[in-house]
Amino acid sequence: MSRKKKSRKPGSNPEPVVAVTRNRSQADVDGRLRKRLKKRKGQKSGSRHSEGKAVNQSTGGAKLDPRLGSKKKIPLIVEPTKKPTKVERRLSAEQELEMLENDAQLNVLLDRIESGENLGAGLQKYVDEKLDRIEKLMNQLGLMEPEYDEDEELDIPVAEVSAPSKKANSDDDLLSQFEDIDMDQFKG
Secondary structure (H helix, E strand, C coil): CCCCCCCCCCCCCCCCCCCCCCCCCHHHHHHHHHHHHHHCCCCCCCHHHHHHHHHHHHHCCCCCCCCCCCCCCCCCCCCCCCCCCHHHHHHHHHHHHHHHHCCHHHHHHHHHHHCCCCCCHHHHHHHHHHHHHHHHHHHHHCCCCCCCCHHHHHCCCHHHHHCCCCCCCCHHHHHHHHHHCCHHHHCC
16 A cells, blocks of 8 residues: 655645534633733833834924933032122112112002901901011111110110210229129119
8 A cells, every 4th residue: 555645734634624513601701811911911012112213203303213312411619609798788678678668569568558447368468478588688778777665765774874884904803894794684
């Protein structure tokens, strides 16, 4: 008997091919789908390089590659910051004081207060903040005169009034004056 070469063609094999069909449950179908998707997880190899070029060409270079980083120039030599001198600080305080005095909104609100009108909480807070700042600036510039109450002038101890107004010539004189002060006078 002669030897017959095997073939994969369905018609060449004399035995009939029986097709088996299975009834699969929904759980089996879902499991196979998950397995197939799990196998194909991730990007294709080399997609990082080819995809970036295609995106840049299509958008006209509008979107940059996120791996490149910032294009902001970094100074190699750090220059020290110059602190303002006392004269410059004084000038800036004078300018700020002048700006506050010429503030139109503040002037209108002050006029309303003088006419006896009650302002809301927000406007009153604004006026108080600005007036406090003006007072601080005037104290800083030395434009504010110290205010004396009439009650304070009457409470001056007699020892201070009767003390001689001559200036001490040496440290010993000052020390002796300090030691002679009666501290009980100042207790209230």
